[in-house]
Amino acid sequence: MTKLEQLEKSVRELDKGDLEKFAAWFDQLQSERWDAQFSADVERGALDGMAKDAIADFKSGRSRSL
Numbered sequence: 001m002t003k004l005e006q007l008e009k010s011v012r013e014l015d016k017g018d019l020e021k022f023a024a025w026f027d028q029l030q031s032e033r034w035d036a037q038f039s040a041d042v043e044r045g046a047l048d049g050m051a052k053d054a055i056a057d058f059k060s061g062r063s064r065s066l
Contacts, residue, residue: 001009014022041047057063 011019011022054063
């Protein structure tokens with residue numbers, strides 16, 4: 001049995017309270033990892049092109065208020 005299969009089995013066996021705690025913990029973990037990846041992307045300039053395009057669209061009137 002792989003680690004993932006073991007984990008899936010263990011999660012299925014959690015009672016309601018522990019499953020809610022696990023879900024909250026896992027959601028927090030995913031948020032932290034997403035934030036770290038986003039920060040790394042910003043640091044290395046991976047979003048610069050999209051930002052320039054968005055600013056150019058705004059300045060040329062190719063945007064609208066939400």
